Amino acid sequence: MSDTPFQQEVGKRRTFGIISHPDAGKTTITEKLLLFGNAIQLAGTVKGKKTGRMATSDWMQMEQERGISITTSVMQFPYRERMVNLLDTPGHEDFSEDTYRTLTAVDSVLMVIDGAKGVEDRTIKLMDVCRLRDTPIFTFINKMDREVRDHIEVLDEIETVLNIKCAPVTWPIGMGKAFKGIYDLMADTIHVFKQGQASVVPDDIQIKGLDSPEALELLGEELVEEVKEEIELVQAASHEFDLQEYLDGKLTPVFFGTALANFGVREMLNYFVEWAPSPLPRGTDLGEVAPDDDKFTGFVFKIQANMDPKHRDRIAFMRICSGTYSKGMKMKHVRIGKDVKIADAVTFLAGDRSAVEEAISGDIIGLHNHGTIQIGDTFTMGEDRQFTGIPHFAPELFKRVRLKDPLKMKQLQKGLQQLSEEGATQLFMPLNNNDLILGAVGVLQFDVVQQRLRDEYKVECIYEPVNVNTARWVYCDDERKLEEFKRKGGENLAIDGGGYLTYIAPTRVNLSLTEERWPDIQFRSTREH
Numbered sequence: 001m002s003d004t005p006f007q008q009e010v011g012k013r014r015t016f017g018i019i020s021h022p023d024a025g026k027t028t029i030t031e032k033l034l035l036f037g038n039a040i041q042l043a044g045t046v047k048g049k050k051t052g053r054m055a056t057s058d059w060m061q062m063e064q065e066r067g068i069s070i071t072t073s074v075m076q077f078p079y080r081e082r083m084v085n086l087l088d089t090p091g092h093e094d095f096s097e098d099t100y101r102t103l104t105a106v107d108s109v110l111m112v113i114d115g116a117k118g119v120e121d122r123t124i125k126l127m128d129v130c131r132l133r134d135t136p137i138f139t140f141i142n143k144m145d146r147e148v149r150d151h152i153e154v155l156d157e158i159e160t161v162l163n164i165k166c167a168p169v170t171w172p173i174g175m176g177k178a179f180k181g182i183y184d185l186m187a188d189t190i191h192v193f194k195q196g197q198a199s200v201v202p203d204d205i206q207i208k209g210l211d212s213p214e215a216l217e218l219l220g221e222e223l224v225e226e227v228k229e230e231i232e233l234v235q236a237a238s239h240e241f242d243l244q245e246y247l248d249g250k251l252t253p254v255f256f257g258t259a260l261a262n263f264g265v266r267e268m269l270n271y272f273v274e275w276a277p278s279p280l281p282r283g284t285d286l287g288e289v290a291p292d293d294d295k296f297t298g299f300v301f302k303i304q305a306n307m308d309p310k311h312r313d314r315i316a317f318m319r320i321c322s323g324t325y326s327k328g329m330k331m332k333h334v335r336i337g338k339d340v341k342i343a344d345a346v347t348f349l350a351g352d353r354s355a356v357e358e359a360i361s362g363d364i365i366g367l368h369n370h371g372t373i374q375i376g377d378t379f380t381m382g383e384d385r386q387f388t389g390i391p392h393f394a395p396e397l398f399k400r401v402r403l404k405d406p407l408k409m410k411q412l413q414k415g416l417q418q419l420s421e422e423g424a425t426q427l428f429m430p431l432n433n434n435d436l437i438l439g440a441v442g443v444l445q446f447d448v449v450q451q452r453l454r455d456e457y458k459v460e461c462i463y464e465p466v467n468v469n470t471a472r473w474v475y476c477d478d479e480r481k482l483e484e485f486k487r488k489g490g491e492n493l494a495i496d497g498g499g500y501l502t503y504i505a506p507t508r509v510n511l512s513l514t515e516e517r518w519p520d521i522q523f524r525s526t527r528e529h
């Protein structure tokens with residue numbers, strides 16, 4: 001049976017995010033991808049942290065004005081018969097739960113590694129999240145225009161530290177000043193590096209075969225032999241690419257290049273649009289939803305406030321999981337059990353925030369949210385299903401909130417409740433006192449909350465240190481045991497912003513001891529919306 005036009009369109013979608021440690025080159029590579037997608041005319045126009053270059057969209061400009069990058073922007077661009085949706089995952093100090101949750105809305109991931117530094121902390125953490133869903137991963141080893149580490153050693157590190165098999169698809173010829181290009185092991189083709197094409201779509205100079213006279217002319221006899229030996233070594237030491245293993249998240253195809261000098265990125269992108277999965281099925285409480293099902297469904301994975309200073313609304317980012325969104329359609333907001341008419345969703349084609357007429361499975365749309373939408377909310381054509389797997393993560397940072405003006409308690413509580421529903425922070429209210437404790441995964445979340453309380457709720461608050469080291473959501477099937485635990489462990493128990501019982505541990509040791517003492521109680525480090 002041949003595919004319907006709708007199924008063909010869905011099959012063209014490639015929805016992915018980039019994970020990396022700060023400074024590995026995520027921003028730079030994003031910019032080059034947009035260049036190849038014709039989404040920007042000249043690279044160098046996407047925000048530069050230090051250079052303060054122009055932003056591609058007003059949202060980014062907003063971030064720049066505020067000096068922080070808290071959005072998970074979405075960039076859609078066509079490339080080679082495909083429609084690519086790139087979800088930006090903030091990866092700097094402003095690292096937060098948004099980063100994690102964005103990974104629930106993608107079908108695959110590109111991991112960028114600094115060739116000189118190898119595997120770094122943040123990458124390890126983000127990979128752990130990808131593991132939860134066996135997300136397929138492409139790897140780009142960056143900065144070949146510098147003197148970097150031995151490549152085989154870096155591959156080894158990826159295999160052992162990140163526990164994934166590496167299948168090099170391209171291999172660099174030389175590095176630093178002597179960087180000559182990359183060799184495509186699968187196509188037996190050299191792509192020749194040419195300086196000075198960093199901000200344009202570079203020429204694609206190809207040489208077929210390492211044994212060809214052209215290769216000999218470019219590299220010289222000695223280097224050709226060297227490269228051939230190295231390739232043999234690499235092939236013996238690494239794995240061959242296997243599409244199924246990649247799709248299962250067990251093996252990553254590896255590419256080399258330099259994002260800054262704009263080389264090797266296109267070669268990676270060409271394989272990416274071929275191999276990366278089109279929209280995958282998503283789990284709900286009533287079973288999986290297939291992307292080519294024509295009944296519309298979607299879930300909200302992120303809410304962004306104040307994206308446009310002129311409008312005080314918030315944007316809820318929705319991943320469409322099946323069917324088609326069309327302008328003005330009605331959909332069911334499952335949690336509140338009501339139909340809502342969505343007339344003005346925004347889309348993200350070519351980095352512009354423009355009104356969208358239609359979007360399909362795999363695409364992301366932005367809904368204007370006036371406070372009724374929360375992270376994890378499901379929208380359907382009337383069914384009462386709920387998407388699963390959109391987690392809250394146990395925060396790692398905690399602060400107690402104090403009011404400057406004690407008379408504003410009501411506003412403070414309302415503000416914190418709403419901000420926690422939105423996922424901007426997590427709120428914990430201890431059972432045995434009136435403290436309000438905020439939890440965050442990234443330190444910048446606290447500043448954002450403080451600023452938003454001031455701007456949106458007219459509440460001035462201050463933070464104080466609090467003796468909480470980590471939090472765990474408490475579950476127990478046995479009511480009696482749970483009651484006993486509540487009685488005896490009461491001093492460290494709290495209710496979170498969603499109404500769930502939580503153990504807020506003063507130390508890790510306390511947590512382990514408590515876990516040992518109460519074997520029938522589950523202490524979970526994530527909870528689903």
Ligand code: G4P
Pocket residue numbers: 020021022023024025026027028029048049050051142143144145146257258259260261
């Ligand atoms: P990030 O988003 O992952 O944090 O990294 P970003 O792209 O901002 O890159 C971090 C730094 O590394 C930037 O330099 C960038 O120019 C540089 N860089 C990225 N790719 C390459 C590459 O292929 N080769 C080399 N040599 N450098 C690369 P910066 O000086 O910190 O910032 P900026 O002033 O260029 O913005």
